[in-house]
């Protein structure tokens with residue numbers, strides 16, 4: 076482990092805290108995270124979209140912590156704190172090689188935002204033969220993403236909110252719509268429209284996800300409007316129906332699953348826009364069984 080992994084004045088994400096983040100322990104910024112990531116799970120994962128999971132699985136590395144604070148977070152067990160096994164760039168390279176040796180279709184970095192400097196150093200030293208997927212909540216700085224150009228092959232961002240007030244209410248991020256729009260534009264500039272291999276696995280490109288929230292159909296339609304105005308139809312959209320209340324919700328409208336009618340409204344609007352190459356989920360996806368077991372790597376709070 077290296078003391079020089081510390082970040083002096085962190086402005087990696089749109090919050091631009093300017094905070095000191097020591098290599099280990101707690102940082103002073105909004106996220107409270109240190110510079111070295113905790114890894115909560117590094118295993119094959121079969122529940123991503125078909126071009127990501129394929130038949131062999133996606134090699135997911137789930138990082139702890141998050142720069143958003145979504146009250147309904149579906150991965151709250153690892154996103155609200157620094158936890159998992161702390162790794163430096165050597166440790167990350169080992170994990171990437173281990174997943175690669177298991178025959179995964181890609182290496183899938185989940186919630187990498189607070190850790191881009193260490194991830195960049197690892198990928199500059201070892202770039203796997205399989206694509207590297209950047210799987211993020213979409214709350215990114217375009218400038219930070221530029222530092223990852225050439226190292227990420229597939230961007231898999233959420234676009235959660237088209238409405239600033241909704242982003243502020245649920246995630247303490249009023250600037251989310253603008254920040255995510257700029258970030259996704261930069262992602263598309265870097266990797267372009269999807270390129271698939273002979274088995275339909277994405278080798279390069281952009282796939283945008285959106286989780287439909289209960290009582291928020293208008294927000295979802297606004298997200299689809301932005302996507303359709305700014306991205307070619309070859310960029311698939313994944314509309315997720317898997318929302319389930321976790322018990323941390325403050326706003327009462329979030330205390331239930333989405334209804335089939337709400338989901339149908341959003342799916343039908345996507346089809347009306349002529350975006351028919353995306354992904355939908357069956358209602359049974361709304362189940363906590365789809366939350367992975369976070370104890371795959373020995374949990375060690377820092």
Ligand code: SF4
Pocket residue numbers: 085086087088089090091092093094096102103104105106107108142188189
């Ligand atoms: S990564 Fe954390 S410390 Fe850095 S700007 Fe974002 S919230 Fe602040």
